[in-house]
Amino acid sequence: MTDDDARIAALPARLAAVTARIANSCGTAGRNPSEVRLLVASKTMSPTVARAAVAAGAALLGENRVQELVAKGPELVGLGAEVHLIGHLQGNKVRDAVLWASCVESVDSAGLGERLEARCAATGRTLDVMVQVNVSGESSKSGVTPEQAPALAVRLAGLPHLRLRGFMTIGANVPDDDVVRAGYARLRAVRDELLSGGTPGTSGALELSMGMSGDLELAIAEGATIVRVGSAVFGERAVLATRGAADI
Numbered sequence: 001m002t003d004d005d006a007r008i009a010a011l012p013a014r015l016a017a018v019t020a021r022i023a024n025s026c027g028t029a030g031r032n033p034s035e036v037r038l039l040v041a042s043k044t045m046s047p048t049v050a051r052a053a054v055a056a057g058a059a060l061l062g063e064n065r066v067q068e069l070v071a072k073g074p075e076l077v078g079l080g081a082e083v084h085l086i087g088h089l090q091g092n093k094v095r096d097a098v099l100w101a102s103c104v105e106s107v108d109s110a111g112l113g114e115r116l117e118a119r120c121a122a123t124g125r126t127l128d129v130m131v132q133v134n135v136s137g138e139s140s141k142s143g144v145t146p147e148q149a150p151a152l153a154v155r156l157a158g159l160p161h162l163r164l165r166g167f168m169t170i171g172a173n174v175p176d177d178d179v180v181r182a183g184y185a186r187l188r189a190v191r192d193e194l195l196s197g198g199t200p201g202t203s204g205a206l207e208l209s210m211g212m213s214g215d216l217e218l219a220i221a222e223g224a225t226i227v228r229v230g231s232a233v234f235g236e237r238a239v240l241a242t243r244g245a246a247d248i
């Protein structure tokens, strides 16, 4: 059996287990499971494995590298999946990103927002965006500070071809659940602060994309509307020689 075959064989049971974890956390938090969408992080998985995930019910996929997004995007979009970019986006790759992602969750500067706006204006389309916030302060992570986030959100909300959908964060990489959870509470507070400001264009900024395989329960307890799950759905990723912060 190839690596792909093994992942594909295990997919339905793993996906069901993740769905059950989401439902249980929603139960504990008194939330309706329909409020939480599962984004399946398909990075490093072959198009065949990603396709199997869609066949098994994954409706929303996330890629963290533009190069991979370009390679797999046509097939995934063709299958009817919604695809989000969840990794750092360089300004010179905006054109490729906009081709295959319906949402860029990782906007971390006004300059990147302007470039996305220009590209979308040129092609006559709109793009969903989220502000990536670094709630842990860990230097390996992209994103603006919680203090900077509302101002960036307001800037993005003023760009006519972008639709501000909310905020994204990668939780603290520490064993202490209370610290991780406090970071997720912080993201919720950022969103609520923005919404209470009532700035035009911000009322749709409801999404909180937070929580991964290891900590989705904590994120759902703090209001996550999207959890981004990779290894719990596909099994552990192969460790790349060049593995860095962007590989998470």
Ligand SMILES: *Cc1c(COP(=O)(O)O)cnc(C)c1O
Pocket (backbone or CB within 6 Å): 041, 043, 064, 086, 087, 170, 212, 213, 214, 228, 229, 230, 231, 232, 246, 247, 248
């Ligand atoms: C890979 C990745 C995830 C999923 O991580 P797992 O621990 O495998 O669930 C979530 N968010 C981002 C931004 C990622 O790059």
